[in-house]
Structure formats: structure tokens, C-alpha cells
Amino acid sequence: xxxxxxxxxxxxxxxxxxxxxxxxxxxxxxxxxxxxxxxxxxxxxxxxxxxxxxxxxxxxxxxxxxxxxxxxxxxxxxxxxxxxxxxxxxxxxxxxxxxxxxxxxxxxxxxxxxxxxxxxxxxxxxxxxxxxxxxxxxxxxxxxxxxxxxxxxxxxxxxxxxxxxxxxxxxxxxxxxxxxxxxxxxxxxxxxxxxxxxxxxxxxxxxxxxxxxxxxxxxxxxxxxxxxxxxxxxxxxxxxxxxxxxxxxxxxxxxxxxxxxxxxxxxxxxxxxxxxxxxxxxxxxxxxxxxxxxxxxxxxxxxxxxxxxxxxxxxxxxxxxxxxxxxxxxxxxxxxxxxxxxxxxxxxxxxx
Numbered sequence: 001x002x003x004x005x006x007x008x009x010x011x012x013x014x015x016x017x018x019x020x021x022x023x024x025x026x027x028x029x030x031x032x033x034x035x036x037x038x039x040x041x042x043x044x045x046x047x048x049x050x051x052x053x054x055x056x057x058x059x060x061x062x063x064x065x066x067x068x069x070x071x072x073x074x075x076x077x078x079x080x081x082x083x084x085x086x087x088x089x090x091x092x093x094x095x096x097x098x099x100x101x102x103x104x105x106x107x108x109x110x111x112x113x114x115x116x117x118x119x120x121x122x123x124x125x126x127x128x129x130x131x132x133x134x135x136x137x138x139x140x141x142x143x144x145x146x147x148x149x150x151x152x153x154x155x156x157x158x159x160x161x162x163x164x165x166x167x168x169x170x171x172x173x174x175x176x177x178x179x180x181x182x183x184x185x186x187x188x189x190x191x192x193x194x195x196x197x198x199x200x201x202x203x204x205x206x207x208x209x210x211x212x213x214x215x216x217x218x219x220x221x222x223x224x225x226x227x228x229x230x231x232x233x234x235x236x237x238x239x240x241x242x243x244x245x246x247x248x249x250x251x252x253x254x255x256x257x258x259x260x261x262x263x264x265x266x267x268x269x270x271x272x273x274x275x276x277x278x279x280x281x282x283x284x285x286x287x288x289x290x291x292x293x294x295x296x297x298x299x300x301x302x303x304x305x306x307x308x309x310x311x312x313x314x315x316x317x318x319x320x321x322x323x324x325x326x327x328x329x330x331x332x333x334x335x336x337x338x339x340x341x342x343x344x345x346x347x348x349x350x351x352x
Contacts, residue, residue, distance in 0.1 A: 008079065009126040010029055010031060010034065010080040011034050011080065013053070013065065017148070019079075024173065025060035025062045026177075027175050033065050034065075077104060081108065085120060110194050112191075135160055140157055140221070143159045157180070158181070181315065191231040192250075197222060199253075201268075201288070204225065205269040205324075208321070211325070220250055226307055230297060264287070
């Protein structure tokens with residue numbers, strides 16, 4: 001079936017925004033890619049590359065770079081919001097200031113705002129007037145930009161309160177390389193996508209210290225239990241965490257050298273300070289802010305999250321990584337089945 005051609009704007013010309021622009025262009029859409037750096041936009045338009053974020057990748061010529069936000073939004077009814085969590089409020093406020101017609105906002109970022117504890121869809125709802133928000137759709141899943149830009153097989157999930165909106169975005173993005181599922185659980189999809197970055201940081205720390213696969217397998221398995229424990233308390237469907245935005249995203253982010261959260265954790269494990277890590281990365285490490293938010297949420301909801309707690313103390317309390325891991329291993333003994341029974345009850349409640 002031939003896809004209906006659309007003109008869409010991707011807000012954010014980083015690696016993920018650019019990779020998704022490639023997917024959309026491959027599907028025959030006219031894509032506007034907005035970025036705040038003039039020289040980067042000139043490179044996109046003149047050279048059809050974005051070397052800083054996706055080195056060696058040629059961009060389709062149907063991707064047009066824009067530096068003026070208002071111009072990039074002219075005649076647009078759908079945007080893909082691909083900016084870091086810390087920029088969501090500023091960017092959506094700027095969009096609201098120039099936009100006059102309702103938008104479907106597809107957000108593809110993964111994080112939780114510290115202190116407010118808001119998910120990204122909630123931040124968007126708070127900063128954009130309701131009359132400008134037609135729908136909010138979340139796109140998330142195990143998807144490194146580097147591989148998506150190479151057209152390697154990738155599978156993601158889209159979630160929205162409006163099923164028709166989710167299915168429309170599914171149609172816009174889906175192709176032979178980029179498979180898209182729908183899921184009505186917007187809370188679970190956002191929580192899974194955000195919290196897996198914490199566990200990826202911890203996995204990187206473990207690898208940096210020099211521990212092996214046994215330790216990382218334990219972190220990932222117990223990390224998934226933490227994600228589900230908090231997510232369920234926040235209203236997520238427990239089944240979501242067994243899918244792409246739970247187990248799937250956790251696996252890829254904890255095990256791949258493409259993962260900036262794993263890389264950041266790895267440097268921490270090797271003895272670098274947080275400031276040294278962030279200065280050397282050159283890109284946002286979402287897991288750092290999300291660790292603070294999740295730590296606060298664990299206290300708010302009474303959710304036991306020992307890995308998150310340990311990482312919080314490494315990042316913000318100057319605890320030595322090895323000391324934090326040793327404290328984690330020395331926790332009071334418990335029964336694995338306690339978690340599984342809690343999850344079983346959540347599944348039962350969800351199915352009834």
C-alpha cells in the first residue's frame with residue numbers, strides 16, 4: 001500500500017532526530033529538520049551530512065535543514081520532538097509562541113524531569129496550550145540512531161491516549177527496516193524508556209570497574225524489577241515492561257557501545273568524575289538527570305530501588321563506584337520470589 005506523502009518537522013538535529021528524519025524521508029515524506037546551530041543546518045543543506053552526530057552518513061536530499069523555528073513549522077500538523085529532556089520546556093514554549101494551528105506531537109526523548117517528577121508527555125501538556133495540542137504520541141524502544149541511520153532492522157513502539165493517533169504515526173514511520181508496534185500504555189512506555197538509562201549507567205560502571213558478564217546480567221535482571229516496581233506504582237501496565245520498551249530497550253542500552261549512558265557509566269567506573277564524563281561526552285546523558293528523578297520518585301512512592309539508590313550516591317554524593325557496588329551486594333538477604341509475586345499480583349489486577 002502506498003503511503004500518503006506528508007510534510008513533517010523534526011525538532012532537534014541531534015543523532016536521534018536526524019536518524020528519524022532519514023526514516024521519514026525514506027518513506028517518501030518531505031522532512032524539515034530544525035536545529036539551533038546555524039553551521040550545522042548549513043552542513044545539512046549544503047553537504048547532506050550531519051558529521052558531528054552521524055559521521056559517515058549521507059542524508060536524503062528531501063531532508064531540509066531549518067534554523068528559524070517559525071519557518072520550519074509553516075503549514076505543519078505533525079512534529080517529531082527530538083530534544084533532550086532538559087530542553088523540552090524551552091522548546092515547546094517557543095513552539096507555542098509561534099504556532100497557530102493544532103499539532104500532533106511525537107516525542108522521542110527518554111527521561112523524567114527531576115523535582116517535578118513529570119514524564120515528558122506531562123511536561124508537553126504543561127507548557128503547550130491545549131488548543132495547540134491535537135495529540136501526543138510517544139515513540140520509544142531499542143533503537144540506536146547509528147544503526148537506524150544505516151537502515152539496520154529496528155523495532156519500536158508508539159503509544160498514545162488516542163489509538164487512532166498512534167496508528168497514524170505507526171503508518172508514517174513503518175517500513176521494511178523500521179517496524180512499529182502500538183501500545184495504549186503511555187505511562188509504561190515512558191517509564192520503561194526513561195529508567196533503562198539508569199540501569200545502563202550502572203552496567204557501564206560495573207564494566208568500568210572490571211566486573212564481568214555475571215554482574216551485568218544481575219544488574220539488568222534486578223534493574224528490570226526496579227523499573228517495573230516503580231512503573232506499576234505510577235500506573236503503568238506491567239505487561240509493557242516485558243516488551244520492547246522494557247526488556248528490549250534495557251538489553252540494547254546496557255550492552256552496546258553505541259549507548260551513551262553505558263559509555264558514561266564505564267568512564268565513571270574507571271575513575272573519572274561526573275564533570276569529566278559529561279564534558280567529554282559531547283552529547284546529553286539522559287540517565288544522569290533521570291537517576292535524580294527516579295531516586296526522588298522511589299521515596300515518594302515507597303518503591304525499593306537499590307540500584308537506582310547506589311547510582312544516585314555515585315553521581316551526586318561522591319560515593320566511590322566500587323564502594324557502591326559492594327554495598328549493593330551486601331544488602332540484607334531477600335527472596336527473589338517476593339518480587340515475582342508482586343508482579344504476578346499486578347498482572348492479575350491488570351487482567352481482571
